[in-house]
Amino acid sequence: LTKVNLKNSSLSQSVLVDAKLEYANMVSSKLVNTYFTDANLNGADLSFAILSNSNFIFANLRNVNLSNANLEGAILNEANMEFANLYKSKLRNAKFINTNLSSTMLEDSDFSYTDLTDSNFYKASMRYANFSNAVIKNTNFKYANIIGVNFKGTILEGIDTKNITE
Numbered sequence: 001l002t003k004v005n006l007k008n009s010s011l012s013q014s015v016l017v018d019a020k021l022e023y024a025n026m027v028s029s030k031l032v033n034t035y036f037t038d039a040n041l042n043g044a045d046l047s048f049a050i051l052s053n054s055n056f057i058f059a060n061l062r063n064v065n066l067s068n069a070n071l072e073g074a075i076l077n078e079a080n081m082e083f084a085n086l087y088k089s090k091l092r093n094a095k096f097i098n099t100n101l102s103s104t105m106l107e108d109s110d111f112s113y114t115d116l117t118d119s120n121f122y123k124a125s126m127r128y129a130n131f132s133n134a135v136i137k138n139t140n141f142k143y144a145n146i147i148g149v150n151f152k153g154t155i156l157e158g159i160d161t162k163n164i165t166e
Contacts, residue, residue, distance in 0.1 A: 047085075067105075 005025045012032040016039050023043040030050045040060045047065045053073040060080050067087040077097040085105045093113045102122040110130045117137045121144045128148040138158040145165040 002022045009029045015035045017037045019039040028048040034054045036056045043063045045065045047067045050070045056076045064084045070090045072092045074094045080100045089109045096116045098118040104124045106126045112132045115135045120140045123143045130150045133153040135155045140160045142162045
């Protein structure tokens with residue numbers, strides 16, 4: 001399904017486990033409660049998609065465009081999201097345990113009430129993101145840009161902040 005065009009599709013509650021969806025166009029698609037476990041979505045465009053309560057455990061989300069997407073309640077544990085674009089995304093109550101978010105665009109995104117334990121934000125751009133009431137433990141923020149980030153009520157433990165921009 002590489003480069004498949006699924007723009008504006010409704011695929012909620014689908015099982016796309018181990019799917020090969022590199023460079024797929026899923027702009028504005030409805031994918032609520034969808035299973036993407038072990039899926040390869042490298043370079044896919046999921047901007048403006050509704051992905052709430054979906055499962056991306058072990059998924060390859062490298063270079064994925066998730067700008068303005070709704071991922072509320074999604075599970076992204078062990079996912080590779082390096083270089084992903086999550087600009088203005090809704091990620092409230094999501095789980096990012098041991099997730100690679102290095103060099104990601106996270107500006108103006110809502111990570112409130114999210115669990116980010118053991119995740120990697122190396123060189124991430126997080127300007128004005130909302131991390132209120134999140135759990136952030138043993139997480140790497142080396143060289144990250146956190147200007148204007150809201151950490152109100154956030155549990156911060158074991159954070160590596162070497163050369164952080166604030």
